[in-house]
């Protein structure tokens with residue numbers, strides 16, 4: 001790279017002949033100045049034109065701006081004898097910002113839960129997500145387009161779709177992340193890593209679009225489908241060739257699954273299904289739907305294929321339509337009886353037993369996102385200069401940071417302890433012992449997340465209100481953190497469930 005002295009740079013300080021230095025690199029902005037989104041005048045200011053504008057730059061732009069190809073081209077050399085300080089982290093790097101990582105990932109800390117294999121797995125996942133998924137996530141979040149087949153194929157090659165269903169026999173014979181973890185070794189801490197890592201891009205809509213529909217709709221197929229149906233549908237979904245959604249919620253009934261109005265009426269070897277479903281994640285592009293229907297005596301869960309009479313319509317929501325959120329209608333849909341996922345009229349138990357894993361997965365994602373917001377705020381408070389000092393020199397900002405850190409650390413420890421319990425319990429034990437605790441944990445994590453979203457917005461000020469620029473990650477989080485607090489059960493419902501479950505187990509002899 002060509003080298004310059006600082007005094008050489010200083011001569012180029014006017015329109016059409018404009019150089020600046022950012023972190024030891026010399027940029028020629030002569031042609032770019034008129035195209036600069038922040039305007040030309042700011043670049044011609046005395047403190048910027050021909051000067052070292054590192055602090056001015058980092059007060060106004062995210063680091064990623066400089067790595068965009070159209071801007072990276074503006075570099076013409078570097079200052080003699082100087083080294084760059086702010087290196088763009090290579091994919092897979094562990095952040096050194098205090099509290100930006102869970103303790104188990106931070107240098108010099110210990111963990112009773114995560115083993116060497118989890119660390120290897122984490123490194124591979126973070127690298128893969130940052131190299132392959134992140135660029136796609138940013139593109140889709142903005143355009144509203146669904147995840148491309150190319151990226152889905154890469155996810156399936158790594159067996160990420162299969163791993164997101166959790167540990168189990170569906171992993172047998174699969175080469176997970178090229179063989180880094182053996183199918184029988186894969187546990188809920190591995191799955192926790194997948195869920196937290198995918199939440200780190202500030203792209204909440206895309207995150208649901210990254211086939212979150214499958215993690216809630218395929219488990220009933222894995223558990224209850226007759227052999228023939230299983231052997232056809234499961235390989236298609238886990239290889240990313242077909243998509244699947246859970247269709248339970250209706251405009252008529254959300255958390256009250258008993259109030260569903262979609263009906264399935266038996267006619268010989270078929271069910272005739274009529275009704276509507278709302279807020280169906282991935283519904284706009286799904287081939288299969290795991291559907292809760294009202295039948296003569298109760299509820300039945302059917303696997304319905306996208307055939308005649310099944311229609312989906314995109315619903316506009318607060319987050320990106322990359323999630324594929326749909327309104328689904330079933331009009332006289334003929335569903336083979338062989339597509340019944342559970343013995344007739346036992347549907348409610350299928351739906352309810354599915355909720356614990358779904359809620360836990362949402363918790364992990366919400367935790368990953370909350371932690372990423374703490375990192376954003378720590379960095380911003382350190383680099384933003386106000387009244388001649390870093391933002392962190394203000395006690396009120398430090399107080400907000402303290403609250404954010406305390407919340408995320410409390411959530412982290414509770415999540416790790418519940419995840420450990422899941423590793424040691426059967427499906428039935430989880431339903432019996434953890435349903436209430438997972439419900440309480442979820443409402444706690446999402447409430448903390450929403451409080452952190454509020455604090456982060458105050459810390460970033462106006463920047464947290466724009467979808468581009470410095471505060472874009474906080475803006476996305478503030479706009480979308482409510483999703484975690486609603487999907488899989490609202491906070492109020494979960495608080496109630498948690499306490500009801502505890503009350504059921506109160507010993508009769510307990511007295512003050």
Ligand code: HEM
Nearest residue numbers: 027037038042048053056057060061062065071468469470
């Ligand atoms: C290589 C040099 C630079 C490049 C490539 C660049 C690029 C950009 C881009 C892409 C934006 C849009 C917002 C974003 O995506 O972050 C922007 C905004 C802006 N830039 Fe620059 N910029 C450069 C240097 C500077 C410098 C030295 C200043 C000094 C004051 C400056 C001041 C601004 C301002 C005031 C805004 C508007 C910020 C806002 O809306 O909050 N830029 N710049």
